[in-house]
Amino acid sequence: MTAPPPAGDAPGGPVRAPRLVWVGPTLATLAVVLTGIGHAQPWRDELATWSAATRSPGDLVRLAGTIDAATGPYYLFMHAWVALAGDSVAALRLPAALAMAATAGLTAVLGQRLAGTRAGLLAGLLLAVLPGTSRYGQEARPYALAAFFAVLATLLLVGALARPGWPRWAAYAAAVAALGLTHLVALTLLAAHAVAVLAAHREGPPSRPLRWSLALVPAALLVTPLVLLARGQRSRQLDWVDTVRLTDLTALPGGVAQSGVVGGLLVGLAALGAARLGRRALLPGCAVLLPVLLLFAAGAVVPLWVSRYLFFVVPFGCLLAGAALATVPLPPALAVVALAGLLGLPDQAALRRTHEWPRSAPVDYRGAARVVADGQRPGDAVVYSPRESWLFLDLGLDYHLGGRRPRDVLATEDQARRGDLWAAECAQPAECLAGAQRVWLVVAGRRDDPLATVPGAKGDALRASYTVERVWHRPGLTVALLIR
Secondary structure: OOOOOOHHHOOOOOOOOHHHOOHHHHHHHHHHHHOOOOOOOOOHHHHHHHHHHOOOHHHHHHHHHHOOHHHHHHHHHHHHHHHHHOOOHHHHHHHHHHHHHHHHHHHHHHHHHHHOHHHHHHHHHHHHHOHHHHHHHOOOOOHHHHHHHHHHHHHHHHHHHHOOOHHHHHHHHHHHHHHHHHOHHHHHHHHHHHHHHHHHHOOOOOOHHHHHHHHOHHHHHHHHHHHHHHHHHHHHHOOOOOOOOHHHHHOHHHHHHOOHHHHHHHHHHHHHHHHHHHHHHHHHHHHHHHHHHHHHHHHOOOOOOOHHHHHHHHHHHHHHHHHHHOOOOHHHHHHHHHHHHHHOHHHHHHHOOOOOOOOOOOOOHHHHHHHHHHHOOOOOEEEEEOOOOOOOHHHHHHHHHHHHOOEEOOEEEOHHHHOOOOOEEOOOHHHHHOOOOEEEEEEEOOOOOHHHHOOHHHHHHHHHHOEEEEEEEEOOEEEEEEEO
């Protein structure tokens, strides 16, 4: 692991300018993820990011204490970013795009260190064309940042093991801390790092395991409070997740690659690459397998398995695949990379239309907001049903309408004041609706009679005082104009 082969060990001779092996993958990934970055409207998870990022730091602390501690550091970063760059769709996603481009470049450098220049170049280019790279490089969530810090920490570990020194271990410690603050699940990568440290310990100074352990102390101090908070929030934050099944494991390659056929191709190439590398496959192979197995084992006990949580292992799979492709001359190897890109084109096009999951059930917040914007009058009110759901109907309309949104007549306490992702509603809906002559009712799903679908006292108050003037259907939503 600590003595990679020379750059020209692959068929066809050396690749020129090996120190710049990162340039091609970085630029290619940047071009891919920036294409259409603002086209697909923010989906519900991104709406949660926007809601959090536009709050004050004090409100973010309150949010972390109630439901979203694990994502709190990312929200704080996005708060600073939004203050600088704004909250347009492209601006919200740009940090992920830059992180993904940097991840591809670092993957190429790590591949060069472990398997040779040709393998590193092909690994970075393969990562660039995966549909999953576009998905998470165009999403205002922390998964691209987690992949970046995962590869960075691993690259710094390789450097620290090859040439031990406290500055290198300090850089590694900072990367691991950033990894944990970005995504707690990504710390399962440390199991692979432990295997690499123990393997290097047999061939080098006995102080390596001790120095590695000490380098983990800052991360442990920073992450432990988040772990304790997140543990108490798990039942609320992940109440939609089921315990893991074997079929979830077999579906993982397609899940993280965002394409079943491309995921299968990546797994096949990675297996060939691991066989080719032999002992040198220990670190990247463990970086793929151990996080997957650890999360699978944990998911069998508590609901925790979500395929996108494991996206950070994909660059290491690409590294192994790049090692397999490096066994053939460069033109046919690049042809395989191009084939992977072509096979993923339908998924690339689909994710640029919608980021909703599943893609067959998109929610058109933008279309619903346009209906309201085109027809609203001064004094109009808006009502949502359901309110406390992961669809975030109110956040979706708020994002697209901005200051033009009607009065949220039933809201008594907004998300920021509650330290939550949902607003509190009036206990006496009939009283809160008094004086509203026109109400825009936004309900989930396609409803021919949306007024009849509103449950409880809210529905009773609406049906007692209003009639439906007109109904608009948009994907995943129904908008109705109610007249008193």
